[in-house]
Amino acid sequence: MNEAAEIATPVSGMVKWFDPVKGFGFVVADEGGPDILLHVNVLRNFGQSSVADGARVELEIQRTDRGVQATHVIALHPPDTGDSAGLSDIAALDPEVVAGAPLEPARVKWFDKGKGFGFANIFGRRDDIFLHMEVLRRSGLSDLAPGEALALRVIEGRRGHMAAEVFAWEAALDRDEE
Numbered sequence: 001m002n003e004a005a006e007i008a009t010p011v012s013g014m015v016k017w018f019d020p021v022k023g024f025g026f027v028v029a030d031e032g033g034p035d036i037l038l039h040v041n042v043l044r045n046f047g048q049s050s051v052a053d054g055a056r057v058e059l060e061i062q063r064t065d066r067g068v069q070a071t072h073v074i075a076l077h078p079p080d081t082g083d084s085a086g087l088s089d090i091a092a093l094d095p096e097v098v099a100g101a102p103l104e105p106a107r108v109k110w111f112d113k114g115k116g117f118g119f120a121n122i123f124g125r126r127d128d129i130f131l132h133m134e135v136l137r138r139s140g141l142s143d144l145a146p147g148e149a150l151a152l153r154v155i156e157g158r159r160g161h162m163a164a165e166v167f168a169w170e171a172a173l174d175r176d177e178e
Helices: 040-046 095-100 133-138 169-177
Strands: 009-019 024-029 036-039 056-064 067-077 104-112 117-122 128-132 149-157 160-168
Touching: 009 036, 024 056, 036 040, 036 056, 040 067, 095 149, 095 160, 104 128, 117 149, 128 133, 128 149, 133 160, 149 169, 160 169
Parallel strands: 036 067, 128 160
Antiparallel strands: 009 024, 009 056, 024 036, 056 067, 104 117, 104 149, 117 128, 149 160
16 A cells, blocks of 8 residues: 555445446546546455446545545445336336345356346256346346356246346345345
């Protein structure tokens, strides 16, 4: 640590943008000031490899000679989707019904952000679970990598099993402890 660095300070803000391919993004603090660098390693220490643009975030930051950087993620909250049309299969679902579905351990089979969808498999089962980009956004994620561990709340959609909620594996473990 250099002489210009300060003690970590907690801040709240919004993700301006995050690119998992580049491995970083920026957060705008609620109280203003310079953009805060959010590196993928800091995000991974929280248990996620991506975060959706517009997500609310609570961070510890440090000011250095090179700018303001996040050092620790305290909490992430999905972006407010407002009254967007959403996905027809889950738009009419009662949020309590979705929240009551069990968290299922799963692995990403493949996900194509450009196409806006992909598939995962629940451990011990062969059937594919459909993952839609809108569900990822609502869950506070922006992308998934093949083999990534997840926890899913699965519903029966018009065309088969689909994820209604998606959590990074470590975040789901933290939810179970609450």
